[in-house]
Amino acid sequence: MNFLSVCLISFIFLLMISISLFITGINFLMDDYVLFIEWEIVSLNSSSIVMTFLFDWMSLMFMSFVLLISSLVIYYSMEYMSGDYNINRFIILVLFFVLSMMMLIISPNLISILLGWDGLGLVSYCLVIYFQNEKSYSAGMLTALSNRIGDVALLLSIAWMINYGSWNYIFYIDLMKNDLSMTIIGALVVLAAMTKSAQIPFSSWLPAAMAAPTPVSALVHSSTLVTAGVYLLIRFNFLLVDTLIGKFLLVISGLTMFMAGLGANFEFDLKKIIALSxxxxxxLMMSILSMGYYKLAFFHLLTHALFKALLFMCAGAIIHNMNNFQDIRYMGGLSYYMPFTSTCFNMSNLALCGMPFLAGFYSKDLILEMVSMSYVNMLSFFLFFFSTGLTVSYSFRLVYYSMTGDLHSGALNVLNDEGWVMLKGMMGLLFMSIIGGSMLSWLIFPTPYMICLPYKLKFLTLFVCISGGFMGYLISNINLYFFNKSMNLYNITWFMGSMWFMPYISTYGIIKYPLVLGGDYFNSLDQGWSEYFGAQNLYSNFMFYSKNLTFFHMNNLKIYLMFFVFWVVIFIFMIMFS
Incomplete structure (x- = not known):
């Protein structure tokens, strides 16, 4: 079976399952229906191994969106990856990735969650190192080792949960807020979610994972790997309301949002800008979740998946046409050469900014209005709104550099919109990025939210977006002046543009020096003193004595004669000199 037929079969199969799951999810939501399935795999005497699955409106709708995006990504890959020799391996890895995510979504059990969790980590490593060069290997190692911290936290929470007699955490949600053991388990789960969703101080792996092929980035950064931590915390949401863990997560996630928005305004790599976004x-999802609004976090999770996958697909089409150039300073005037791709790119960017009546508006505006209505301190309030302004700023800066002016690469180019397979893949997500937010809003919240705020607070979101966009335009338009100011304040610019030095801290502080130190300890202790005073030295001594004894045993007559002659000579000498 050739590559095209494999892609088409996968696309049609995943799309049909996605549509059926979405319809089922709506029915479950309307009927307030939950299906809990236990499948006994093995039963031996009094011991049984049981696999459990949880189907509710949340898991079904999330699975539907993951399958929709993965089907369109596979269809898009038919053209994007057509020149690759290992294309079948790529499709199989993507399908394994989706399967791991499915396992994570429908598991109410920490053991089966770990299967999906580790599956995501392993397959993401294989996909990040797909292009087999030194940069990809370094990025893959950073991704894998950062995620291992979360895997260990999940393993510790599994070990701690033995106290309860079952790993089905869904049964113990009522205990979570009152029981100390459950608080410890919750803290470990939050740590695991922070590593998988790349919150401070584990943020550096997410832009590094851009070494993967662009279709993988579209899948990973929209609905699978990075959203796994958010989804896990949505399941553990009762733990975060009015608790110390929730307050801690609110500060950390707010700082992550601020740091990423600030860094994206200084970045020039197209894919890294989108990764920072x-x-x-x-x-944003983590911070609103830590305030207790888990439905809002889930709503933004779904809408964000739609326009972020489209944004990555458009970026992939641009990079594909630009002969693998990713620096936005080489771009310009793409709206003349690639009008349809530019339209999709701008639509997804506007949805990301929260442009009224696109997908992102319905979730972001609601989140910010709920923040305005809630009791949050000044720091959190500032981080929410200023980070929203930064989002619009880097989006407009990106559009300014890539879409306007003249093309800054070679004069001879073949930029066009003729990749029809890629364009068709993008069309499905363009449609969903326009109507997805309103559709989900009407479905998830059957009773409309009516948020009454003072006049200034009500318009604050719109004002922040407009001023952020204006700031992004100014920074780009007067870039020579801005560049000179950046050079004068080079240390501050470097600090803000390099994610607050987190990549250096991660690669040197978390990975390089601990591994070097571990290697030294291994050589000096494990293979050094402990071997000398332990097994290896005993082995050497026993071998030495054994060889000597064997020598005596194997050569007994000669040795005895030699000893006999020796003692005779000694005896004669003693007689002579006595």
């Missing part, structure tokens, strides 16, 4: 939106 993902990080910013993850911070």
């Amino acid at each position: 993902t990080l910013s939106q993850l911070g």
Whole structure:
């Protein structure tokens, strides 16, 4: 079976399952229906191994969106990855990735969650190192080792949960707020979610994972790997309301949102700008979740998945046409050469900014209005709104650099919109990025939210967006002046543009020096003193004595004669000199 037929079959199969799951999810939501399935795999005497699945409106709708995006990504890959020799391996890895995410979504059990969780980590490592060069290997190692911290936290929470007699955490949600053991388990789960969703101080792996092929980035950064932590915390949401863990997560996620928005305004790599925007939106989801609005976090999770996948697909089409150039300073005037791709790119960017009546508006505006209505301190309030302004700023800066003016790469170019397979893949997500937010809003919240705020607070979101966009335009338009100011304040610019030095801290502080120190300890202790005073030295001594004894045993007659002659000579000498 050739590659095209595999892609088409996968696309049609995943799309049909996605549509059926979405319809089922709506029925479950309307009927307030939950299906809990226990499948006994093995039963031996009094011991049984049981696999459990949880189907409710949340898991079904999330699975539907993951399958929709993955089907369109596979269809898009038919053209984007057509020149690759290992294309079948790529499709299989993507399908394994989706399967791991499905396992994570429908598991009410920490053991089966770990299967999906580790599956995501392993397959993401394989996909990040797909292009087999030194940069990809370094990025893959950073991704894998950062995520291992979360895996260990999840393993510790599994070990701690033995106290309860079952790993089905869904049964113990009522205990979560009152029981100390459950608080410890919750803290470990929050740590695991922070690593998978790249919150401070584990943020550096997310832009590094851009070494993966662009279709993978579209899948990973929209609905799978990075959203796994948010989804896990949505399941553990009761733990975060009015608790110390929730307050801690609110500060950390707010700072992540602020840091990512600030860094994206100084970045010039197209894919890294979009990756930092993902990080910013993850911070937004985590922070509203830590305030107790888990439905809002889930709503933004779904809408963000739609326009972020489209944004990555458009970026992939641009990079594909630009002969693998990713620096936005080489771009310009793309709206003349690639009108349809530019339209999709701008629509997804506007949805990300929260442009009224696009997908992102319905979730972001609601989140910010709920923040305005809630009791949050000044720091959190500032981080929410200023980070929203930064989002619009880097989006407009990106549009200014890539879409307007003249093309800054070679004069001879073949930029066009003729990749029809890629364009068709993008069309499905363009449609969903326009109507997805309103559709989900009407479905998830059957009773409309009516938020009454003072006049100034009501318009604050719109004002922040407009001023952020204006700021992004100014920074780009008067870039020579801005560049000179950046050079004068080089240390501050470097600090803000390099994610607050987190990549250096991660690679040197978390990975390089601990591994070097571990290697030294291994050489000096494990393979050094402990071997000398332990097994290896005993082995050497026993071998030495054994060889000597064997020598005596194997050569007994000669040795005895030699000893006999020796003692005779000694005896004669003693007689002579006595």
